[in-house]
Amino acid sequence: MKEYQTINEISGPLVYAEVDEPIGYDEIVEIETEDGRTLRGQVLESNDGLVAIQVFEGTSGIDREASVRFLGETLKMPVTEDLLGRVMDGTGQPIDGGPEIVPESREDIIGAAINPYSREYPEEFIQTGVSAIDGMNTLVRGQKLPIFSASGLPHNDLALQIARQASVPEEEEGDDEEASEFAVVFGAMGITQEEANEFMDDFERTGALERSVVFANLADDPAVERTVTPRLALTTAEYLAFEKDYHVLVILTDMTNYCEALREIGAAREEVPGRRGYPGYMYTDLATLYERAGRIQGREGSVTQLPILTMPGDDDTHPIPDLTGYITEGQIYVDRDLNSQGVQPPVNVLPSLSRLMDDGIGEGLTREDHGDVANQMYAAYAEGENLRDLVNIVGREALSERDNKYLDFAEAFETEFIDQGFETNRSLEDTLDIGWELLSQLPKAELNRIDEDFIDSYYVEDEGEAVEATAD
Structure with missing residues (x-):
């Protein structure tokens, strides 16, 4: 492990350092400041003896005298079934005062793409307890079904309702084992401290925390950390689903904050912007997250996603909802007019759609009618x-x-x-x-x-x- 003191530029959340050997993309970096702090980062770009490092904790306190160490591996998430009931920060560190995590495995947060040939078609019903979803836009195991909302609407309340109520109904009477294998992974990005307190109070009050893993990235945390949080959550979900046979529902909120972090990093790298200043590769980046939902042949578990995003200016043609709609299998609309009338949850079923609903309902799956x-x-x-x-x-x-x-x-x-x-x-x-x-x-x-x-x-x-x- 080599140590460098060759930082030549600091730009926003990025640190640029000169190196004399090849450095791998996404490699983990430790930066030790003069005051003794050790910050973690990730290689964002590597070429011509110069590497760009995105620092998870922010670049405050880093100067040209700081030491840079490249660890030779990508970021990994320590996973274990004991994560259920735990609360983590946006970088995967426990913040609930509980014991240290003793991992059964350490998994790469980028994950492994599911071979399309090995995918099992989603066609099994998940009950959320919300009539507008269960009755009109049914969610099935292995699906990715986003919730399109807007600023000031109660999408967080809807997310919490689904998190505590979601279950896998029994297909055979007397089979209680499958119902106990349902878990929720909740990834929050860029939320306020008040929202975080509401989430935790609700999880603890209703007992939903016992079957959940919570990752919380707050609004005052570094923006670059938001690019890591959903990947940590999905890595945990994949482990529980494909190694421990859980049916896992992943709720990610708010994807708009995630995309704003991508735009901030792109601006710091002086990239040529795409639509409305967002990176041109945002479609690909979002796909690397959404496509991690699914089922695998021969495995009992499944990963189902409910990403939540707030549409800037209530505009569903904005790049974030627009690209999300292309990748995912439908959308649930939270409506401002219904909310002003006091309807809870204010879901507008007319523009909402679940493309896999027909495969997840009917004879042998739900009631025939x-x-x-x-x-x-x-x-x-x-x-x-x-x-x-x-x-x-x-x-x-x-x-x-x-x-x-x-x-x-x-x-x-x-x-x-x-x-x-x-x-x-x-x-x-x-x-x-x-x-x-x-x-x-x-x-x-x-x-x-x-x-x-x-x-x-x-x-x-x-x-x-x-x-x-x-x-x-």
């Missing part, structure tokens, strides 16, 4: 939304009886189906039963997306209509 109910409610709610625009022009009195039923359905759909509160955990049975109660407000003739056998089994007859039909 699931798909038909979701399609019919989506169509009815969309028609009700369109009629609301018409009402603003001609007034409700000008609409037909049929149109008024759809308007009533849209109102009831928001207040009874979507608005369940952040503390309510609904089973899929509860969600579908509520859906049938709402669809029963419409005439049977309007239920053209549902199999007649399901209508006969679940449609709730209005007593007045039933008496009239009997008389006829």
